[in-house]
Amino acid sequence: MKKNRVMIAGFGNVGRGVMASIRNNPDMELVGIASRSPERVKKELKDAFPVYKLSDVSAWSREVSPDVVILCGGSKADLPQQGPELCKYVNTVDSFDNHSRIPEYFKAMDDAARSSGHVSVISTGWDPGIFSLERVLGNSFIPGARAYGFYGLGPAGGLSMGHSDALRTIKGVKDARQYTHAIPEAVDRVRRGENPALTPGDMHSRECFVVLEPGADPAEVTKAIVSMPGYFEPYDTTVNFVSQEELDTVYKGFPHDGVVITAGKTGADGAHSALAEYRCAWGSNPEATANVLVAHARAVIRLAAEGRKGAFTILDIPASYFSTLSREELLKHWM
Amino acid sequence: MKKNRVMIAGFGNVGRGVMASIRNNPDMELVGIASRSPERVKKELKDAFPVYKLSDVSAWSREVSPDVVILCGGSKADLPQQGPELCKYVNTVDSFDNHSRIPEYFKAMDDAARSSGHVSVISTGWDPGIFSLERVLGNSFIPGARAYGFYGLGPAGGLSMGHSDALRTIKGVKDARQYTHAIPEAVDRVRRGENPALTPGDMHSRECFVVLEPGADPAEVTKAIVSMPGYFEPYDTTVNFVSQEELDTVYKGFPHDGVVITAGKTGADGAHSALAEYRCAWGSNPEATANVLVAHARAVIRLAAEGRKGAFTILDIPASYFSTLSREELLKHWM
Helix, strand or coil: CCCEEEEEECEEEEEEEHHHHCCCCCCCCEEEEEECHHHHHHHHCCCCCEEEEHHHHHHHHHHHHCEEEEECCCCCCCHHHHHHHCCCCCCCCCCCCHHHHHHHHHHHHHHHHHHHEEEEECCCCCCCCCHHHHHHHHHHHCCCCCCCEEEECCCCCCCEEHHHHHHHCCCEEEEEEEEEEEEEHHHHHHCCCCCCCCHHHHHHEEEEEEEEEECCCCHHHHHHCCCCCCCCCCCCCEEEEEEHHHHHHCCCCCEEEEEEEEEHHHECCCCEEEEEEEEEEEEHHHHHHHHHHHHHHHHHHHHHHCCCCEEEEEHHHHHHHHCCCHHHHHHHHCC | CEEEEEEEECCCCCHHHHHHHHHHHCEEEEEEEEEEEEEHHHHHHCCCCCCCHHHHHHHHHHHHHCCEEEECCCCCCHHHHHHHHCCCCCCEEEECHHHHHHHHHHHHHHHHHHHHCCCCCCCCCCCCEHHHHHHHHHHCCCCCEEEEECCCCCCEEEEHHHHHHHHHHCCCCCEEEEEEEEEEHHHHHCCCCCCCCHHHHHEEEEEEEEECCCCCHHHHHHHHHCCCCCCCCCHHHHECCCHHHHHHHHHEEEEEEEEEEEEEECCCCEEEEEEEEEEEEEHHHHHHHHHHHHHHHHHHHHHHCCCCEEEECCCHHHHHHHCCCHHHHHHHHHC
C-alpha cells in the first residue's frame, strides 16, 4: 500500500500528538516536520525525521512533495499568517479555533487555496470540528431545537488552555491552570428539552489553580482574576493558591471533555420528546485534536484527488472520507 | 421561497411522522401521498392531500413531479420491491433497516437509480443512519477502537417493533410488546475503554409484555418465547402477562433510545483515554425516523441538483446538505 505522505508544520503539543497519531493510522506516513525553530525540533527528535525551516516552504514543498501538511500552530498568531501562505504551496488541514473569526479565516484560506489549486480543510478538532458537525446534525434532525455545548462534565472538569494563558498574564501570577466545569442543573434543563435561554455564567463555572510570584498579594490577584472581563467576570470563579510542585504533579496533563445537546419535540402537536447528545472525553486534549486532524488529512487527500479546490470544513465532507475502509466494508460493517 | 416538493410513499406510522415533520420544516411542502390503499388514506386525511395508487407511479410521477419521494414502507417486504421500482421514476429516500441486507439493497438501488438518472438515499433514520455515521466517526477519530451500540438505556427501555412482531407469531399470544434494555455493566465496561468482546446476551436483556389468547397456557407461551432462536434465546428474557387494557394504556407509544460508544486510547504509548459517545432518545421512534428522512430528502434534492446519480448513504453526504442554513450562516453560527 502506498502510504499518504504527511508533513507537520509547527511542533508543539498538537504537533507531537499528530506524530503519535500518524503511527496509529497505518495508511499514513510522516515525511517531515516544518518548524520556526528547526534546531529545537531536530534535537528533540534525534533526527528521526527530516526537519525544515517553516519559512522555506517554497523549497521544502518541492523537495518533500507531501500529500498534505497538518498545520499545528496556534490560532491567535500562527495560523492567520501561516495558513494562507502555506496553502499557496501545499494542501493543508488545521485546527483554527477562534470561533468568531472562522468566517474571515475561511475566506482567506479559500481565496489562497483556490488560486493555487489546493485543498485546505480548516478549523477541525473536537470543537470546532466534531462539535460543529453535531450542532448541525442536531439542528437538522430536530428542527427548532437549539444545540447547546457544555464543557468539563467530569468531576475534574476540563483544562482550558486559553483561560490558563489568561491567568498567566495577571501581575503576581507565576503559573496557573484553569479548569472549566459544566453546571449540572443547566445540563439537566437542556436535556429535559426546556430549550432555556442561558447566559455563559449559567452554563459553566471556572476553577483556577494559581502559583503566586514571591511577595504577591493573594487578595489582589483573586480580585484581578474574578473581575477579568470575558474570561472570568461572567462566571462563578474559584481561585485556589497552590505551590508550583502541586500544580506540576496534581494538575498536570491536558484532560478535556464536552457535550453537544439538542433537545426538542417531534410530531404534529409536538407531543413526543427528542434528545440527541454527543459527548467526548479526552485524557489529552492536544492528542484528541491531533487524531481528528489526521482523519481530516485523509479527507484532504481524497478531495484533492477529485480535483476539488479551496477551503472546506467538516460540514462539507462526507464521513466516509475520514475512514480507511472501502465503500463495501462500510456498507457491510458500519451501516 | 420555492418550497421543496415532497411526496410520501406508504402511509403507516413513519408516513404519518413524515407528514408531521414536513410541517416542522418550513422549506418543505407535501404535494401528495402514494399508497397501496389510497381509499384508506383519503378517508384518514379527509382529502387534505392528493392520494395516488402506489403502483401507478408512471402516471403520478409525471402528474405531480415531486422533487423527492420519501419511501415509508417496511424493510421486509415493501422496500426491496418498491425501492428499485420507484427510483426508475423519481428521486427517493428510505429507511431500509435490515442491516445484513444493506449491501444487496444498495446495489439494487444504485443500479436502478443510475440507469434512470435519479438520486436515492437509502437506509437512513437513527439506526441505520445517524448511528452508522457515528460508528464511522468514532472509528476514524479513535483508530483501533470498536464502536458499540446499546439500546434501551432509559428506565423504560426501548420498544422493539421487530421483537414485538416476533412475539405475536407465537401460538397463544394475542398481543404483545417487547422492550429492550441495555445491560448497565456492559455499557460501563465499554465506557471505561476495555474494548470487551461481548455477545448479544452480554449487552441487552429483553422484557416482554404479553396478552394471552383465552385458554392459552402461560408456561408454554413463556417456554416458546425464551427459546425462540435469534430473537430471545440468546438473551436474559423476562415475560410478563398483562391484560389487553393494560397493554394499551401502560405500554403504549413507540419510545426508543440508544447510544453508540467508541472508547480507546491516544498518544504514542496509548497513555491517554479517549471516549466518544452519541446518544439519542425519542418519545416516538417512527417520528424520529421521519425527521431524519426529511433532512435527507433535502440532501437528495441537492445531490440531484449537482447532477449526481445513483444510491447514497448518510456516509456519502456532507452534513451541510441536511441543513436549511447557508454556508455563511453555518460558518458564523455553527462552526
